[in-house]
Amino acid sequence: MTCARCCCVMHMLVVPGYVRILTGLGKTYLRHPSLASACALRHLTRQPARPYFRVSQAPFLLHLAFVPSRPLGPSHSQLTTTTHCPLPRVTKAFISTSPARPDSLPSRMGQKKPFERLPQDVNPTNYALRLQPDLDKFTFTGKEVISVQVQKATGKVVLNSVDITIATATFRAENETKELSTSDIQFNKENETVTLSFPSDLPTGAGELTLEFAGELNDKMKGFYRSKYTSPDGQDRFCAVTQFEATDARRAFPCWDEPARKATFDVTLVVPKDRVALSNMNVVEEKPVPSRSDLREVRYARTPVMSTYLLAFVVGEYDYVEGRDADGVTVRVYTPVGKSEQGKFALEVAVKTLPFYKEYFKIPYPLPKIDLIAIADFAAGAMENWGLVTYRETALLIDPENSSSHAKQWVALVVGHELAHQWFGNLVTMEWWTHLWLNEGFASWIEYLCVDFCLPEYDIWTQFVSTDYTGALKLDALKNSHPIEVPVGHPDEVDEIFDTISYSKGASVIRMLHDFIGDEDFRKGMNLYLTKFMFTFLFQDFRKGMNLYLTKFMYKNTFTEDLWASLGEASGKPVDKIMSTWTKQMGFPVLEVSATQEGTSRVLKIKQSKFCAEGPSEDDSSLWMVPVSISTSQSPATAVKTLLLDQRETTVTIDNVKPDDWVKLNPGTVGFYRTQYSAEMLDRLLPAIKDQSLPPRDRLGIQNDLFALAKSGVASTVDILRVMEAFVNESNYTVWSDLSANIASLATLLSGTDCYPQFKLFVQDLFKLVGEKLGWEPKDGEGHLDAMLRSIVLSHLGKYGHQATIAEANQRLEEHISGTRTLAADLRGPVYATVLRHGDEKTYEKLLDLLRKADLHEEKVRILRSLGSVSQPELIQRVLEFALSSEVRSQDTVFVIGGATSSLKGRELAWKFVQDRWDELHTRYQGGFLLARLVQFSTSGFVEEVRAREVEDFFKLHPAPAAERTVQQSCENIRLNAAWLARDAASISDYLSTRARL
Ligand code: BES
Ligand code: ZN
Numbered sequence: 001m002t003c004a005r006c007c008c009v010m011h012m013l014v015v016p017g018y019v020r021i022l023t024g025l026g027k028t029y030l031r032h033p034s035l036a037s038a039c040a041l042r043h044l045t046r047q048p049a050r051p052y053f054r055v056s057q058a059p060f061l062l063h064l065a066f067v068p069s070r071p072l073g074p075s076h077s078q079l080t081t082t083t084h085c086p087l088p089r090v091t092k093a094f095i096s097t098s099p100a101r102p103d104s105l106p107s108r109m110g111q112k113k114p115f116e117r118l119p120q121d122v123n124p125t126n127y128a129l130r131l132q133p134d135l136d137k138f139t140f141t142g143k144e145v146i147s148v149q150v151q152k153a154t155g156k157v158v159l160n161s162v163d164i165t166i167a168t169a170t171f172r173a174e175n176e177t178k179e180l181s182t183s184d185i186q187f188n189k190e191n192e193t194v195t196l197s198f199p200s201d202l203p204t205g206a207g208e209l210t211l212e213f214a215g216e217l218n219d220k221m222k223g224f225y226r227s228k229y230t231s232p233d234g235q236d237r238f239c240a241v242t243q244f245e246a247t248d249a250r251r252a253f254p255c256w257d258e259p260a261r262k263a264t265f266d267v268t269l270v271v272p273k274d275r276v277a278l279s280n281m282n283v284v285e286e287k288p289v290p291s292r293s294d295l296r297e298v299r300y301a302r303t304p305v306m307s308t309y310l311l312a313f314v315v316g317e318y319d320y321v322e323g324r325d326a327d328g329v330t331v332r333v334y335t336p337v338g339k340s341e342q343g344k345f346a347l348e349v350a351v352k353t354l355p356f357y358k359e360y361f362k363i364p365y366p367l368p369k370i371d372l373i374a375i376a377d378f379a380a381g382a383m384e385n386w387g388l389v390t391y392r393e394t395a396l397l398i399d400p401e402n403s404s405s406h407a408k409q410w411v412a413l414v415v416g417h418e419l420a421h422q423w424f425g426n427l428v429t430m431e432w433w434t435h436l437w438l439n440e441g442f443a444s445w446i447e448y449l450c451v452d453f454c455l456p457e458y459d460i461w462t463q464f465v466s467t468d469y470t471g472a473l474k475l476d477a478l479k480n481s482h483p484i485e486v487p488v489g490h491p492d493e494v495d496e497i498f499d500t501i502s503y504s505k506g507a508s509v510i511r512m513l514h515d516f517i518g519d520e521d522f523r524k525g526m527n528l529y530l531t532k533f534m535f536t537f538l539f540q541d542f543r544k545g546m547n548l549y550l551t552k553f554m555y556k557n558t559f560t561e562d563l564w565a566s567l568g569e570a571s572g573k574p575v576d577k578i579m580s581t582w583t584k585q586m587g588f589p590v591l592e593v594s595a596t597q598e599g600t601s602r603v604l605k606i607k608q609s610k611f612c613a614e615g616p617s618e619d620d621s622s623l624w625m626v627p628v629s630i631s632t633s634q635s636p637a638t639a640v641k642t643l644l645l646d647q648r649e650t651t652v653t654i655d656n657v658k659p660d661d662w663v664k665l666n667p668g669t670v671g672f673y674r675t676q677y678s679a680e681m682l683d684r685l686l687p688a689i690k691d692q693s694l695p696p697r698d699r700l701g702i703q704n705d706l707f708a709l710a711k712s713g714v715a716s717t718v719d720i721l722r723v724m725e726a727f728v729n730e731s732n733y734t735v736w737s738d739l740s741a742n743i744a745s746l747a748t749l750l751s752g753t754d755c756y757p758q759f760k761l762f763v764q765d766l767f768k769l770v771g772e773k774l775g776w777e778p779k780d781g782e783g784h785l786d787a788m789l790r791s792i793v794l795s796h797l798g799k800y801g802h803q804a805t806i807a808e809a810n811q812r813l814e815e816h817i818s819g820t821r822t823l824a825a826d827l828r829g830p831v832y833a834t835v836l837r838h839g840d841e842k843t844y845e846k847l848l849d850l851l852r853k854a855d856l857h858e859e860k861v862r863i864l865r866s867l868g869s870v871s872q873p874e875l876i877q878r879v880l881e882f883a884l885s886s887e888v889r890s891q892d893t894v895f896v897i898g899g900a901t902s903s904l905k906g907r908e909l910a911w912k913f914v915q916d917r918w919d920e921l922h923t924r925y926q927g928g929f930l931l932a933r934l935v936q937f938s939t940s941g942f943v944e945e946v947r948a949r950e951v952e953d954f955f956k957l958h959p960a961p962a963a964e965r966t967v968q969q970s971c972e973n974i975r976l977n978a979a980w981l982a983r984d985a986a987s988i989s990d991y992l993s994t995r996a997r998l
Helices: 037-043 341-360 405-423 432-454 460-476 491-496 500-518 520-524 527-533 541-553 560-571 575-583 679-690 698-712 718-727 735-751 756-774 784-799 803-818 825-837 840-853 856-869 873-885 889-901 904-916 920-927 928-939 943-959 959-995
Strands: 018-021 027-030 062-066 083-086 094-095 121-135 139-150 154-160 166-175 184-188 193-202 204-217 223-230 236-243 264-272 276-279 283-289 292-302 314-316 320-325 328-336 369-374 388-392 589-598 602-608 627-634 641-645 648-653 663-665 672-678
Touching: 018 432, 018 904, 027 500, 027 520, 037 236, 139 648, 166 193, 223 314, 236 388, 236 889, 264 276, 264 314, 276 500, 314 388, 314 904, 320 341, 328 341, 341 369, 341 405, 341 432, 388 405, 405 432, 405 460, 405 784, 405 825, 432 500, 432 560, 460 500, 460 735, 491 928, 491 959, 500 560, 500 575, 500 889, 527 589, 541 560, 560 575, 575 648, 575 928, 589 627, 589 663, 589 679, 602 663, 627 648, 641 648, 663 679, 672 679, 679 698, 698 735, 698 959, 718 735, 718 756, 718 959, 735 756, 735 784, 735 959, 756 784, 756 959, 784 803, 803 825, 825 840, 825 920, 840 873, 856 889, 873 889, 873 904, 889 904, 904 920, 904 928, 904 943, 920 928, 928 943, 928 959, 943 959
Parallel strands: 121 264, 328 369, 369 388, 589 672
Antiparallel strands: 018 062, 018 094, 027 083, 121 139, 139 204, 154 193, 166 204, 184 193, 223 236, 236 314, 264 292, 276 314, 283 292, 320 328, 589 602, 602 648, 627 641, 627 663
16 A cells, blocks of 8 residues: 555555554554554544554654554454655554553463563663572572663563562662662562562663572573583582573563563673683673682673573583684684583584675674583573573584484584574564564574585485475464464463474475575566566575665564565565465465366466365465476476466466476475375376486475375375385485385374284385395495485384394394494484384393493483383383483483384373373473473374373363463374374275285
8 A cells, every 4th residue: 555645655464353563753644443443542642533643752663552442353454554754764664463562462262361561661771780600509699780761750660580589679860879779579470570669750761770689590491590410520510501582581680581672781700710601792801709719700791782582691611612713703612521522513514604694694793702502401402692502412512423414414403593593583683572483484494504505415405395394384284373473472372482383384484485586587487477566686685685684673673574675675576465475374375286288388277275284174265475386397407487376276388398298386395385286297297206307305295295185185095105105216315204204194193003014014115125225334435315314214124123124233232232343323223213112121221221321412312212112011111200210301301201102002101101290290391392392292193082182181181381282283183193094094904905915
């Protein structure tokens, strides 16, 4: 729509029930029937019928929040809005879904906790923060002097604080000597806030709030917490570390703990003399503590303006390796004492990565140093604290002798991911957690670009397709998925969205957009659409847009629309319009395609509809703007035609196609949609899978789509089994890896049926040939991907009962234990799982012994995750009990229990165990994403309706707010499995027994 008085143009999508509008400076005219009667609006307006705003403050972008008194009608209704902006620079108005004050968010499932953002009347600008952890008593004391701007005179200051005791709080206005003490300090546990009440109003203007406080160095891996490590002389010791994202800085010091409340930080740590003490910035002063000869005080340089969730401290014992990047930034990788060698690989990657991002973003890394540090107890994989990135040991340390190829690749990806956040997330930060996906989706995309640059031999983009892309499609087909942009409020809801949608769907739609904006061939094939709203542009446009976005919002906060606006500006494309269809509505389309040959042309009919895991739904009206590309057997890797599908159906003609040629949608498997080919089109494609004339990403994509269609009842499962058999000659690691994931789903489905033994034979037959080709020993000149393929193939042959593989695995384990021949790191995972599955109590004891002797955390985790492969119920039960023993760190417990769910009996016992020990597990994880993982592992593999009800009933009685959506997704999955089995069990069984007799 266009402004009546100038030419500024806006496009808006409204999320039902809640509207937040960002405008530039100036006057905003709103004409929307629902808004006109909105209570918040009436309060602000002079003329309710034609609301009028004059904005007196002067930030570049202003947030105006309107909460309608009743929902705004159907989803994605258009809001009629015109804005006139007197400043020519500011011509956009955006709507976002961030919660505003003072109203609470609409409820998603009817029982959301009410939530308010912190008041804006007092704003922090700098925290002078002094902390003193006590590593013996597991406590800390702190003092902070917060420079604030009082925007509106108030007698109450509300900020976040959890599990902290505040001893004193005073306020002093600038240029005053008199201090005002609080008359009351009230904590609100539910809201995680503290209200400091003063006997009189704090005057507007600058002032200082001084607080003295104390807290516990907890063992929950959040806030300021303790982590246990073993010193080189074998003693148990503790270090103090932080994990603040998303909402746990408030556990370390009272603060305005919201991403938009940016400030600078002057950190001082008082620590034992002999300990390493790190924070985001470089040290500017170190001095003894006069009253305590055992302590020293370390003062760090002031940080840039940043969000609280990015602050970090570490106090412990470490060694490090150091390097410098091309611009002289000091890069250090901190490792446990005596293990600095293990930091070398990550250091190499980091030193290459920083200049790569500098070049990509066209902005240098802004701090003088960056530390990467391995923490023994760590809930997530890694955390991007600005200048001090923390990692699980397995995500940072590489031991050349004992680390697998997969571990190396993971380290490279995680380093690439966290360093990307130093720009995308830290320098420019989402305004609210609703836009978390901006951070995580983008970093999850660019980590691949970075690894592709540093380690091209990993063919990492193909791996993206089988990990992030297909993972996201799988989850997003559920009714219990959610849009990428999801209104969140309470911390429980924030924890919940660190999920596959934010990460993997986020990364996948960015990949699609990147491809779409950058693809030159696309321009040529798009005449039809060019006239409508597009211009031609070059590959660099994506980067140009990225640079625009980062420079414009440096040190600021953003909404999703800001990224689209910058990318749109650089490319001249309606990026916002296209991308809104992918980020504001959940799910994705399936494109049904059929073709007819007309002379030398192939005419394709393409129709989009929402892809639903439970099969087609008639009443869904969702539409996406889908960038579609098409390849043919004459041009398998490069699209011959590209178009933007923005309606339900279209017809496309491809010239110069011979009657026998195949035609395929989505070359490179970049578009975030599934394809359902007509039988004829599919028949032409299958030989191209067999002879591998289709590129790997395409072979993988066809297989994955077909599998999903079979699961949803559109295709037959027997057909997919036949297609799987077409892969016997497959040579690509990633294709096998993806196939394996689907085999695992089938195994789960069939494990309780009579045809399971025949299914095992089917899998053995599938993997035998590639197993023979690869053998057990690495061949001369073979690469990273061959090593990973061997690992997958041996795991499958072992798991599904291939006798020669089982015998060899046992033999090699004996040699490994006796020291005759050390098992190569890449073989250990498959060997451990194989021997355990087919072994007995003695085998289990042997592995436990190996575990206890292992020093490298990666090796411990490898064994821990394999333990659950045991087959005897008593042993499975032992594994489950062991998972909660003191020998297993809380960070790993969930994965040990997860390891037990690879068999039917294991799934039953693990779910029972989780129910029996729920209180203990819940207390251990206090909500959070590890609990959500546990729920997923222990519930999603069932195939009977009664289990779905059991799971629902259990969580009704034992609510787990941060896992609420996971529970619903699991139950949906169980029901999908039940329907699938009911539909296809007989035909699968017939097929498997017929082929077994051949
Ligand atoms: N910002 C996250 C860390 C995080 C995750 C904090 C969940 C709070 C809750 C970090 O950037 C991240 O995404 N880490 C990933 C690893 C990455 C390579 C996908 C993780 O921890 O799994
Ligand atoms: Zn991240």
